[in-house]
Amino acid sequence: MLFLPIVALVTLWVYDYILCLPDAITFLADSRWGLSTFLYLTCSHLPPVFMLLNMLGECPLCRSYNIANTYVGTVLMICAECIFAVRAYAVWERGRWFAAVEIFAVFAYVASITVSLQQFNSRVSEPCWIPGISGYLDTETSTRIYVAFGLLAVAELQTLLLLLYRVSKDRGGWGIDNRLMRGLMKDNLLYCGSGFAFSVSVILTTIFVxxxxxxxxxxxxxxxxxxxxxxMHRGFWGSDRAFGVIATDISLTTWMVGALDFT
Known part of the structure; x- marks a missing residue:
């Protein structure tokens, strides 16, 4: 029964990949390649590796596969968060101080989450804890989960609040009346909301079930x-292309060319 969610996730990913393949090819062919493009490629093509490692839980090397699964999942989440960090950097007009703060925050969150997950892996007594453990984690082990997913929720909330602050502060061309800014805010709210709900759910289920x-x-x-x-990345790029204003990857620094009004 524990493998049914993994099978469902694989089915969902394959369906979404096939459905969105034409849009993905158009995006990769027409967009300007840069940091966010490589982050996008990681988020779009690494999930099969992540799910495969989950399905190898009963193999002789299951312990190694489980640890690898943890780190692949961490890389995926980091890349997803960095896409929104790059967007926030563009909205803040590529300020050096903002870049310094974001880089410091990313390294701080990554280091803390990685250490917490490493300590979690080292404390689990079962050689194959996926799906081996049928009971509850002890307090010290479960605390590592609380810290990791709590920090992930805080990181997502931080990016959202920085964007909200910038929008409320800027009454000019990049305010909330801007069409692209509204799309960006919608993406951030949906992503942050879903991430926060998932993180809280993981913490609560670890406590009670x-x-x-x-x-x-x-x-x-x-x-x-x-x-x-x-x-979201393809949709945001496509919305600008449809309007025909900037013919490059608008999630990168070229997105903030002047203070044009795209409304």
């Missing part, structure tokens, strides 16, 4: 948010 349930929710969070961010 056996750990495999929380683990499956964490797996769903990684795959669903990877699907969300890739769709």
């Amino acid at each position: 056996p750990f495999p349930v929380g683990h499956m929710l964490a797996e769903c969070q990684v795959v669903v948010q990877a699907l969300l961010v890739t769709r």
Whole structure:
């Protein structure tokens, strides 16, 4: 039964990949390649590796596969968060101080989450804890999960608040009346809302129900948010292309050319 959610996630990813393949090819062919494009490629093509590692839980090397699964999932979430960080950097007009703050925050969050997950992996006594553990985690082990997913929720909330502050402060061309800004805010609200709900759900299920349930929710969070961010990235790029104003990847620094009004 524990493998059914993984099968469902694989089916969802394959369906979405086939459905969006024409749009993805158009995006890769016509957009300007840069940092966000490579982040997009990671989020769109790494989930199969992540899900495959989950399905190898009963193999002789299951312990190694499970640890690798943890780090692949971490890389996916980092890339997804960085896409929104790059967008926020563009909205803040590529300020050096903002870039410094974001880089410091990214490294701080990544280091803290990685250490927490590493400590979690080292404390689990079962050689194959996916799907081996049928009971609850001890307090010290479960605390590592609370810290990791709590920090992830805080990171998403931070990016959203920085964007909200910039929008409320800027009454000019990049205010909330701007068409692209409205789309950006909608994406951030949906992504942050879903991420926060998933993170809280993982923490609560780890507290009140056996750990495999929380683990499956964490797996769903990684795959669903990877699907969300890739769709949002293509959609945001496509909305600008449809309007015919900037013929480059608007999630990069070229997006903030002057203070044009795209409404």
